[in-house]
Amino acid sequence: MDRRDFLKTALKITGLTLIGKNAIAKDSSVYSTGNLANRKNWEKYESIKKEEISPKEPYAVLVDLTKCIGCRRCEWACNEWNKNPNRPLKEFEESKDRKPSVFDRIRRTHAGQFTVVNRFYDGQKPVYVKKQCMHCAEPACEASCFVAAFKKTPHGAVLYSPSLCVGCRYCMIACPFDIPAYEYYDPITPQITKCTMCFDRITEGKVPACVEICSADVMKFGPRSEMLKLAHETINNNPERYIKHVYGEHEAGGTNWLYISGVPFEKLGFPKLDKTPIPEYSKNFLFTVKVLEIVAAAPLVWGAYYMISRNKKKKDESHEK
Ligand code: SF4
Numbered sequence: 327m328d329r330r331d332f333l334k335t336a337l338k339i340t341g342l343t344l345i346g347k348n349a350i351a352k353d354s355s356v357y358s359t360g361n362l363a364n365r366k367n368w369e370k371y372e373s374i375k376k377e378e379i380s381p382k383e384p385y386a387v388l389v390d391l392t393k394c395i396g397c398r399r400c401e402w403a404c405n406e407w408n409k410n411p412n413r414p415l416k417e418f419e420e421s422k423d424r425k426p427s428v429f430d431r432i433r434r435t436h437a438g439q440f441t442v443v444n445r446f447y448d449g450q451k452p453v454y455v456k457k458q459c460m461h462c463a464e465p466a467c468e469a470s471c472f473v474a475a476f477k478k479t480p481h482g483a484v485l486y487s488p489s490l491c492v493g494c495r496y497c498m499i500a501c502p503f504d505i506p507a508y509e510y511y512d513p514i515t516p517q518i519t520k521c522t523m524c525f526d527r528i529t530e531g532k533v534p535a536c537v538e539i540c541s542a543d544v545m546k547f548g549p550r551s552e553m554l555k556l557a558h559e560t561i562n563n564n565p566e567r568y569i570k571h572v573y574g575e576h577e578a579g580g581t582n583w584l585y586i587s588g589v590p591f592e593k594l595g596f597p598k599l600d601k602t603p604i605p606e607y608s609k610n611f612l613f614t615v616k617v618l619e620i621v622a623a624a625p626l627v628w629g630a631y632y633m634i635s636r637n638k639k640k641k642d643e644s645h646e647k
């Protein structure tokens with residue numbers, strides 16, 4: 327048994343004990359996606375890596391929150407492309423008029439849905455905010471993962487490997503945007519799920535599925551420097567419409583998902599972050615992880631020591647008789 331298999335087995339046992347029987351019951355509120363999208367995109371990255379095909383600079387998506395009408399077509403397209411559980415497009419589009427509405431509460435991404443659109447208010451005016459992985463330039467998820475199950479690609483996308491993951495969920499704690507979701511459907515096979523920036527599409531010259539479907543022209547896709555230039559030009563040309571802030575330009579060391587808005591970002595659920603990449607803060611945390619590994623292993627070592635000593639004592643006693 328190698329180190330990864332040992333860790334997987336130990337964490338599964340711990341996870342099963344902690345989660346408890348009720349939490350792992352298979353009901354309709356949890357999803358089994360098979361994590362096809364994350365698996366497929368990691369494999370694609372591995373094959374491209376061998377061919378050494380990389381863009382000159384990473385890509386980015388620029389989101390203009392002043393244009394979003396909350397139709398949720400991007401959610402539908404994401405589910406469709408990534409083979410996540412889905413419902414008819416009409417159901418998404420009609421969410422605003424339905425009562426109760428999906429917009430009545432603030433949602434986060436989960437195992438069966440890599441992007442969600444939430445509704446906030448600027449006075450009486452609704453502001454719709456699409457949320458997904460920000461594809462950080464220096465990802466906290468990647469830095470926190472001690473089996474290297476995350477990878478920042480030269481294309482800008484941050485990918486995840488279900489095969490390498492041991493299910494410890496440190497990435498969920500480390501991410502400042504609350505993105506990695508755990509697939510609780512089956513705790514025996516640890517699965518984190520998240521947006522892949524449609525790596526399989528962008529490496530074939532397409533735009534991400536959510537960008538393609540948006541009829542309100544909310545999102546633009548291209549090299550990050552061009553998206554930043556466009557963001558600043560848009561703000562400078564319309565100072566009455568936008569606040570002077572491109573979210574993601576500097577936050578947490580910069581992200582490959584950028585936002586412009588007419589409302590301060592802290593009013594729209596965006597965390598206030600400085601320029602420091604999160605891994606800088608998590609160095610101490612990672613040290614703690616190593617310590618915890620040792621602490622977690624200690625009972626096993628002492629248990630083994632106790633059993634060996636007891637057997638030895640018994641043998642010694644039987645020899646003495
Ligand atoms: S980003 Fe586009 S597709 Fe998504 S909810 Fe807004 S308008 Fe609709």
Ligand code: SF4
Nearest residue numbers: 459460462466467501
């Ligand atoms: S938003 Fe979270 S999950 Fe996405 S790259 Fe950044 S740290 Fe990782």
